[in-house]
Amino acid sequence: MSLVRNFIENWSRYAKSIDEGGFHEYKHMWGMVVDLDKCTGCNACSVACYAENNIAVVGEDYFAHGQAMHWMRVERYWDEPDIGGKRITETQEHGASFIPMMCQQCNAAPCEPVCPVSAAYHTPDGLNGQVYNRCIGSRYCEVNCPYRMRYFNFYSYYETSWPSPLNMQLNPDITVRDKGVMEKCTFCIHRIKAAKDKANKENRKLADGDFQTACQQTCPTSAIVFGDLLDHDSEVHQLWHKYQTKLGTPRQEKENPELRGYRIYEHINTEPCVTYLERVREV
């Protein structure tokens, strides 16, 4: 009685997932910590991402139409006068504030349930998978993404973006997406898979630091930390622990609410796997 079986199985898993955060049976749970105090907004991560993930360069016209594809985009906001008093000054008194935004790999992702063909789905590693060749381009996922971190191939960029010999740089581990496909940051899943294969080949478990994401590897100030949240020795787990950010629970009971760790739009309960550490400024 497959219906019943499925219902019971799924329901029990679901019920568990409520108290155990939905990743109790995962082998890994990839997560990230970005220290906004260290991030200088230098854009290196963004370009590294372009180089690693075969992201198309769309050119000025399409960029003007808002059809650009920064999987990793460094956002710049001018300070609101929240620190350093309310008075309006003629010139800035502090710097700007930068934040690298990548797909937050939500644990309760709004993009997944709405995909009609399950091209966007949740991998057992806790990532928001995006199966390019399954995508039919209904774009519902992006419409429903509060972070607007998904990008759509409005054109076929292969010829325009990689005129030969630029196409020799294309990374063979990743598909080059053609028109009509939604794409997004994957936490460099091809690197994860490569590392897994290596570990598998050597009959050992995947260890922290076996691989890095492209952005993490290039970040000049090492503001980005990436790793397995379930591996208690991993740096990222320790940081999450240190800042008492909890996954899989809508409210964060921190013994010390002043700790820096926070996730963006926690209040809509998407449970992103990226924790940001608050920026610090002297007054």
Place this chain on the structure above:
Amino acid sequence: MKKQRILGLFSDFDKAISVIVDIRQYRLPGVSVDDITIKSPIEHPEIEEILGERPCYVPWFTLAGALFGLVFGAFFLSAAQANFLVQPQGGKPVITTMTNLVLIYEMLILFAMLATSLGFLIGGRFMRRRSSLYDTKISLDQVGIEIETDNDYIEPVRKLFTKHMALEIREGKP
């Protein structure tokens, strides 16, 4: 004894009614109310009053269709989800009970309506050779009364028709 069918066309519905009334009153030999078929250009619910209740099985078809739709929606679709969704499901459990309700709802209505129209076609004796006694005037504005009875009893019927100012009287084989 061989059967015979006779059709009388009347200018309007009242005359047709009165014919039937007469038949019921004067008890024509060999002719009962059940042998009477009224062919009219419009729907006359009121003839039930004269001809008596005649059965109609469409609702049963509807019921059957609805039930099938319900089962179909619940079991096939949900069971299919149970089996197929596990693959894209990946890491997270997928609870599709709510959506099952939606789909069941739709499937129920879909199959109910399909079955209904099927019942309509069957119950209405459609898809048959047109009877020789059909006349296009019926689709226009005249009302026809068709009576099926033995050869011998045809005569009184024709008389009755003429008495009630039948515009036209035709006979034919059953």
Place this chain on the structure above:
Amino acid sequence: MVLAVIVVFAVFGAAGTSFADEIMSTGKKSEPSAWSKWLERPPGPFPGVILPDEPYDGKVVEQPIDFPHDVHAGANQINCLYCHTYARRSAVAGIPPTSKCMGCHNIIATDRPRIKKLTEYWEKGESPPWKKVHDLPDYVRFTHELHLKRFLFDNPEMSVERSDEVCALCHGEVKKMTVARKQKTLTMGFCTRCHEANDGPFDCMECHK
């Protein structure tokens, strides 16, 4: 379109569920449903593997030199991994480097026309423009290395000498062909069924890149 849906439901409905039950379910086994009788798969060609047998008759591909697999692998019993040596060290099996061919063929059978042709290429310092026979779409990630590990090296029942049987799982009876021909469909269904039967990883992103 409406009808299409209905028909599809109606036809595949009952079969679909249980068939699906067979081929699609997470690693954890489910008791086979009543329908599975007519879906019984024969046990695999050798212990430790179940294989959906899906015969497929690929077309004969025109190669620069029609390499006789039957002679090498068949008659001479040369191990597949001797020439396709990359298969156990990398995702791609690759074509053996020309030097490997010349290793033997600057002595052996140098008079044959095919060897002559090969030698020409070697002298010119070019490699023969081989045509790809077993080709997967570009969005599919397949690693020979790990499959060999699973079916050959980690399989107590198997020994390296019998590597050809493992290769045959997907490449068919190559030792009976001259130029290799596709003998399995190598469709997604082919992969998933085998993965399910042998408890392979069962997640889209495992194989799609």
Place this chain on the structure above:
Amino acid sequence: MMAEKTAQAAKDIDETIAWARINADVLRSMENPRKGYWVALAVCFAIFMVGVAAEVYQYDVGMGPSNLNNPHMWDLYISTFIFWIGMSHSGTLLSAILHIFHVDWRKPIYRFAEAMTTFSLLTALLFPVIHLGRVWNMHWVFPYLSDRGIWPNFRSPLVWDAFAIATYLTGSVLFLYTGMIPDLAICRDNATGWRKKLYTFLSVGWWGDDRQWRNFRKTYMIMACFLIPLAVSVHSIVAADFAMAIMPGWHVTSFPVYFVSGALYSGCAGIITLFVLLRYFFKFEQYMTIPILEKLCKLTFAIAMVWTYLNLIEFAAVWYGHDVPAKEVLIAKFTGPYSPFFISMLLIGMVLPFSLAFQKVRRNPPLLLAISLLLNTGMWMERYMILAPTLSLSFHPYTWGVMWPSFVEIGIVFGSFGLFGLFFFAFVKVFPSVSMYEVKEMVYHRRRVVFDEAEEKLHPATAPATASASSEDGT
């Protein structure tokens, strides 16, 4: 008040009209319509071709030319989709409701209303297809057993859409067809050539005996009963596409109701438009009479008020719900770059209907044509205003941005109207757009109260007198 009274006084239809006339008129309408008909047909075709050209281009190049961007992943396509779905509602829904309540003035007009339903549904179906990035993989939305053995994601409202709309299409087609069978028989009896073959096939051997009538009555009633919940469910599911999303301004419980009322609203407006057009094209003055038009207008007015109310309720909900992003969206709707659309939408949707309160207006077809067209534009803008502002102003400030549709996008949307026109006008030319047999019933029943007389006939005592009396006013 005065106006109301006189309106009541006026007759919906002239009872003395001969049945033969009815047949003749309607059949003639299928033969030689006014010139205007051909003009309309030609115009629709031209418009449709524009759409085709645009779509071909877009298919070739990708979604880019439509100016869609991040965050405006949906735009005119989806809003027009909702618009057409909405259009499709009143036709069948009204027809069904009125049928259940035995409202007989529905009889002359329901046929084309239902046709409108069917064809606007077909048009609507185009848009989800057009807006797909990879149309050629569209069939993946439907569950079918493939070698890959994967299945659509039933959690996605888009998939519900696929089911609901498919069901609704089947349903309304059946309803339309069933209701048409007796008329098809009439056509069959009068047509020649290919038309005869066609009608003979379609009127599945209808010869109008009491058995057929009996089954017909039941079937038709049952279908009507099913169609009402179905229609409601369809549009609530379309509403779910948005209500299920977490975007500010969409995540509103009142959306389904709001959508349904909006659908009825635009549908009624659509009926009025086509009413006036057909009336002119086919010289249907006796059947599509002014009083019926008035009743329609009143209905429209009522629905407009419901819609208005729900609109205001939604504002209130957002405002007092104090969800900051949603609030900002609401404010932006009034003040932002889209405000011209939004405000004119409110004016048209909420204020313009009041013009229908005046009899002069209600009795003036050309004016009504203009008004109904305006109302439809308003409703179309409403759909656009549901999408655009939310998309342009959602959670993440960095990706805020206004986007205006490109010519390609507009062209395709434009073309869809042409397509609908083509479908519709072709239909009314080939099939009777006024239900002959039901108009006959209408005339018949209005002429006399049948039941009592049948009663009397059953008691011969008073029979002769009444019989003779009745025989005089026979036709």
Place this chain on the structure above:
Amino acid sequence: MKQTMGHSIAWNVISRIPSEDLKDRASGAHNEWREMSKKKFDRREFLKAMGVSGVAVTVAGCDMPSFIASQEGVEEVVSYLSPEEFVIPGVGVWYASVCMQCPAGCGVRGRIREGRLLKLEGNPESSLNAGKLCQMGQAGLQNHYDPDRVTTPLARKGGKLAEVTWEQALTMIEEKTGAGSSIPKNRFAWFTGTVSGHQGVLMKSHLEAMGSTAHFVHETINNQVWRTVSKDMLGLETPRLRFDKAKLVLSFGADFLGTWMSPIHFSGQYARFRSTPDRGMLIQAEPSMTLTGANADMWLAVRPETEGAMALGIANILIKKEKVDASALPESVLDAIDGYDVTTTSRITGIAGDRLIRIVRHLKDLSPSLIVAGASACGHVNGYQSAAAAMLLNFLLGNIGKTIEPGENFSFPQLRPAEGGTRDLARFAKAAGEQQFDAVFFYGANPLFAAPAHMNMAEKLDAIPFKAAFSQFMDETTARADLVLPVASPMEDWGTHVPAYQGDRNAIVFQQPLMEPLYPGVRGLGDLLLGLVKMRNPGPLDDFEDYYAYLQNAFAAIPGALKGEGGDEDAPFDKNLWNRVLQNGHLEVPGAKRSFDTKVFAPDVAGHRENADYPYYLAPTPRAGFYDGRHANLSWLQEAPDQITKIVWNSWAEINPSTAAKLGVEQGDIVKITAAGGSIEATAYLHKGVHPDVVVVPMGQGHEEYGRYATGIGVNPLKILDPLSDGKTGEMALYGTRVKLARTGRSKKLVKAGDAETQHGRKIVATITADHLRRTEGES
């Protein structure tokens, strides 16, 4: 397609290779390489090398039944001929090399698969960047694969550049400058960017051979002024700066996170500087916000040209108010400082007195601190003085020796980079104007782009009889050359480099080919130089068949030199050391500790010059990205939004809102920026990160000739610079140009990423105060 990665040993498989056959392998492979470069082969085939996939596209094929999706016998597979055993198709191998995107000299590692270079990462071994890389470094890939590279030698025939063979090209050079040629001494010059290592040595010896001393080294983005100051005051040009040790950094326009000296190295230090406990504080004083300024705790929009005054003012307050011990300073200095009390200073600099005092408090509390001066402070007529004033603060606060360390000696002076700034540009313009040269060779510099209009560089270049450009791309200068020699990209070439600013440990960085040349027609710089020297005076270098051999030979001398018994020429070649060095990508050369020889003098900082007709200053700030314009042809960097404004694919003018209000300019309006030397137009972007008297037009865009991605995009602010230069060092005063602004009435949509300028109260970038931080994780 032959695999020729043999000559550069993969770091991770070296153990597997028996060492004795290394040399033969190396040389053998090397010969292969050279013959390879002669042989013609089809690029496409190369692409189809085995295992290469993902280059094709996800087409509708996905759903097609397999017998369509995976076509049999359609794709071609090209097998290796005789690969190294460590070359496995489908497995990436990492090789170490050096990033040549800017003179900083960071170490990189490239991922090679099937002979293709796929990705660059920082080299963890490098003491400069420790595995990190900036966006320019990442884009090094595109620099290598650029579709617009010059692939064959070009010579000017009848006014147009036409393809010629190498033989013809070399004979041309032979005629003009060869041994047989009649070119007199000193009539020849090299005009280059920073050149170091053995290429530098060869270049020197070529100049000697030519009997000329004219070597102009031009870098638009440089820190010559700062280094002259530190030479004069500390006795060392490049003392080691320790941002990580400082508790407070006060930077006068030094963009050490973006473009100043060694940004990635300093970014690493910055990370430590910012980390708890006792997180450091960054104060940035500059007229226009740089990336560093954007990260400052306190940002001061100081009036241009008054940075020096501000420094002295701070010194004054320190001594007068905070009673800092100034006994170390000589009288003259104290007198100089005396004039700048709070009110005067804040009047001159336009910075509120209380803020000055606050800064001073911080300076006093947080010690050690570090005060640096960068582009916007030094790029003025009084640049040297301002920088000196800044350095003075370091003395006053006793930072010398704490956050400014002497560092070690570099043992190989001959390998030190030949350096220069904009002064050489002016010198060259002057010399060229006086017709001093018959032949000039250009490499790694684009004077025509960098030179202001007033230099009339174009005419002067045309006046030079023979110009040979050793260039990778067809840029403005190259386009004007008589002979264009295509050089290999940094990813295809051998070389050694010595960063001007060394990291924590002195090192020679080794550059090795990451893949064989993309185009058979290009030659490595080293090979060319070697050829030139041989050509000019045959003999000494003749036994070196090519640069690779020369390099190995030169390398042989190094170990001896390190041991101290000066490099003997015929030392044996230590292949293991060589291999290890190639693995690490660099060779550490420990040297003797240096020491300061301090000399404090009174800087004479003139105030800022009033100018009625040209009220505003033009700031052609460099931005990490286009750098000085050399990266404008890389589409990744064009598409990467500018850090401050987030604008892409264009130039813009940053204006303070108040100024804009005065001018009636709105965001997106096109403004006309007129200087004495000409005028440019750019779209206005308004933000408060600019001093009201300043308009910022970042340099780098506005190329007339630089490939498909750069040509005709944006404007070049360098063109309208005034003929000003720093009084002491002669560096051009980049920031001194006076302009007036006018609105053109036209406007244009700014193509920028991001619509909102602020967070609209959403909690996206949350900020807490430092006290808050100290409470939570201060003394943990």
